[in-house]
Amino acid sequence: MTPGGERSRSSALVSGAVIALLFAAVVGLQAARERVGTELAPSAATGHVLYVRSPPFVTRAALSYRSVAADVYWIRAIQHYGGTKLSKDPNKQYDLLFPLLDLTTSLDPHFNVAYRFGAIFLAEPAPAGPGRPDQAIALLQKGLQAQPERWEFAQDIGFVHYWWEHDYTKAAEWFRRAADMPHAPNWMSGLAAVTLAEGGNRGSSRRLWQQMLEDPGAADWIVSQARFRLAQLDTLDQIDALERIVMTYTQRNGAAPRTWEDVVHAGYLRGIPIDPERYPYRLDPARGRVELDPGSPLGPLPAADQPRPSIKLETGPSTPLGAGR
Amino acid sequence: MTVVPQIAVNVFKESVRDKILYNLVVFAVLLIAASYLLGQLTAGQDIKIIKDLGLAAIATFGLLIAVFIGIGLVWKEVERKSIYSLLAKPIRRSEFVLGKYCGLALTLLVNVSVMTLAFYLVLAYMGWRELPAVRAGWPAPATDPAMLEAVVLIFVELLLVTGIALFFSTFSSPFLSASLTLGLWVIGHFNSDLRQFETVVNSPVAAWLARGLYYALPNFAAFDVKSQVVYGQPVAAQYIVLTVLYGATYLAFVLAAAVTIFSRRDFK
Numbered sequence: 001m002t003p004g005g006e007r008s009r010s011s012a013l014v015s016g017a018v019i020a021l022l023f024a025a026v027v028g029l030q031a032a033r034e035r036v037g038t039e040l041a042p043s044a045a046t047g048h049v050l051y052v053r054s055p056p057f058v059t060r061a062a063l064s065y066r067s068v069a070a071d072v073y074w075i076r077a078i079q080h081y082g083g084t085k086l087s088k089d090p091n092k093q094y095d096l097l098f099p100l101l102d103l104t105t106s107l108d109p110h111f112n113v114a115y116r117f118g119a120i121f122l123a124e125p126a127p128a129g130p131g132r133p134d135q136a137i138a139l140l141q142k143g144l145q146a147q148p149e150r151w152e153f154a155q156d157i158g159f160v161h162y163w164w165e166h167d168y169t170k171a172a173e174w175f176r177r178a179a180d181m182p183h184a185p186n187w188m189s190g191l192a193a194v195t196l197a198e199g200g201n202r203g204s205s206r207r208l209w210q211q212m213l214e215d216p217g218a219a220d221w222i223v224s225q226a227r228f229r230l231a232q233l234d235t236l237d238q239i240d241a242l243e244r245i246v247m248t249y250t251q252r253n254g255a256a257p258r259t260w261e262d263v264v265h266a267g268y269l270r271g272i273p274i275d276p277e278r279y280p281y282r283l284d285p286a287r288g289r290v291e292l293d294p295g296s297p298l299g300p301l302p303a304a305d306q307p308r309p310s311i312k313l314e315t316g317p318s319t320p321l322g323a324g325r
Numbered sequence: 326m327t328v329v330p331q332i333a334v335n336v337f338k339e340s341v342r343d344k345i346l347y348n349l350v351v352f353a354v355l356l357i358a359a360s361y362l363l364g365q366l367t368a369g370q371d372i373k374i375i376k377d378l379g380l381a382a383i384a385t386f387g388l389l390i391a392v393f394i395g396i397g398l399v400w401k402e403v404e405r406k407s408i409y410s411l412l413a414k415p416i417r418r419s420e421f422v423l424g425k426y427c428g429l430a431l432t433l434l435v436n437v438s439v440m441t442l443a444f445y446l447v448l449a450y451m452g453w454r455e456l457p458a459v460r461a462g463w464p465a466p467a468t469d470p471a472m473l474e475a476v477v478l479i480f481v482e483l484l485l486v487t488g489i490a491l492f493f494s495t496f497s498s499p500f501l502s503a504s505l506t507l508g509l510w511v512i513g514h515f516n517s518d519l520r521q522f523e524t525v526v527n528s529p530v531a532a533w534l535a536r537g538l539y540y541a542l543p544n545f546a547a548f549d550v551k552s553q554v555v556y557g558q559p560v561a562a563q564y565i566v567l568t569v570l571y572g573a574t575y576l577a578f579v580l581a582a583a584v585t586i587f588s589r590r591d592f593k
Binding site: 067219 | 366367368370373377378380381384462511515518549552556558
């Protein structure tokens with residue numbers, strides 16, 4: 001090799017080494033920043049900031065990129081909801097959820113999943129959601145304005161009235177409207193009639209969630225939400241059945257059981273009862289009440305005025321409940 | 326007129342030499358990375374978002390090429406003084422301008438075609454890996470051929486943007502040409518506001534002026550049917566034909582103006 005070529009080779013080696021060193025330094029500093037991180041970093045509140053909230057402005061400013069802008073706001077809405085829900089903050093704030101979904105659906109009025117996401121999660125009470133059924137309904141009505149033929153939105157409005165506001169008359173009215181829309185399934189008019197006749201019957205709640213679960217086009221999160229709600233309804237049924245057993249025990253023995261072992265030894269149960277997530281139920285002997293274990297992912301259960309079970313339970317030496325740990 | 330294709334091929338070769346087609350690699354990487362990441366972030370909306378992203382990226386990469394290459398087509402020849410030797414040859418000025426335009430149009434055609442192919446390949450893969458029950462819930466198939474309607478209109482829009490960039494570059498500096506072209510492109514998306522200006526002002530003169538601008542300025546919003554095709558909503562064939570005709574006519578007007586100005590320009 002000529003001296004010139006050697007020089008050029010060694011110069012390339014030095015340059016490569018310097019570049020590699022600088023890159024390693026960048027990675028190292030980033031790792032150091034991460035370690036020091038939280039104390040030195042400026043306020044992390046930026047995740048909860050939405051600089052532009054005006055849908056008309058954003059719609060205009062997006063030019064021909066409205067769909068992409070809607071996608072960005074949709075991803076932000078998901079991240080905001082998921083991040084807040086999973087955070088350890090005792091005072092969870094979902095204050096950006098509605099504005100983000102509002103922007104998403106203004107930029108893309110056919111973003112149907114955003115309306116349905118709002119229907120389910122905006123109404124959810126704390127700590128799992130902002131507890132704003134009014135915003136859920138407002139978002140769905142906006143969806144109906146954009147697409148008046150979407151019976152699903154009318155059904156979802158009925159659902160919010162039913163599940164979160166316990167206003168069965170309004171729920172039945174919206175189910176009826178949904179039933180009258182083109183392409184609505186046949187069972188919708190039946191649902192309207194049952195809701196009006198039976199109000200808060202837990203069976204009709206189950207039917208609502210079951211229909212969401214069986215919808216072939218439902219997104220994964222709708223399916224998992226429906227499974228979760230059905231498990232909660234099963235739990236409510238089981239708690240009612242257990243409270244009847246406790247009541248029977250108390251009537252026959254003249255005193256309430258102090259532990260589940262008392263009930264098991266008396267032959268009313270095969271083992272300590274567990275919820276669908278396999279957490280043992282808690283017994284409150286003073287009040288004769290059965291409660292969910294605080295660690296169970298099924299909690300908090302729907303409000304006390306949620307429909308109570310329509311099933312009739314047999315009390316006896318054993319119950320249909322599973323034996324647990 | 327055999328000169329025009331020769332100049333066009335040279336422009337295309339030059340764009341290949343200038344590594345303009347590298348944007349195709351960026352596009353492919355963007356789509357593949359996005360298709361992998363979005364599944365984790367979008368709560369089941371990954372196909373819709375990849376469609377939005379793909380179409381927007383085709384439009385954006387095309388726009389950047391159309392504007393920033395378009396403004397340099399004539400200016401570079403003037404700046405390098407190669408225009409003198411070119412015009413000394415038996416080449417008409419109109420042939421020079423049209424050849425330059427066709428060359429960039431060819432570059433854009435190759436770009437848009439390859440990006441569209443990559444777009445459909447990514448969508449085909451994403452559609453293939455989903456369960457039939459999930460696919461049944463989509464408003465349109467993953468590789469819906471109707472999306473080509475949006476691609477065609479994007480291409481026509483890019484041809485028009487290139488024409489406008491070339492027009493400005495025949496008499497102004499690259500910076501000014503880029504600003505004016507991008508400015509027109511932005512204004513062209515607010516065309517419907519100009520149409521309804523009379524509802525927000527009391528002055529009849531302002532309303533007439535706005536109405537005049539509505540008819541005179543290029544209506545770029547008309548070329549945007551991306552959101553419709555993503556949801557599988559039909560776009561009337563008549564609409565597409567009329568919009569393509571509008572784009573072609575506007576383009577002919579802009580190129581005629583560019584040729585006229587360039588033909589009268591004094592390079593002494």
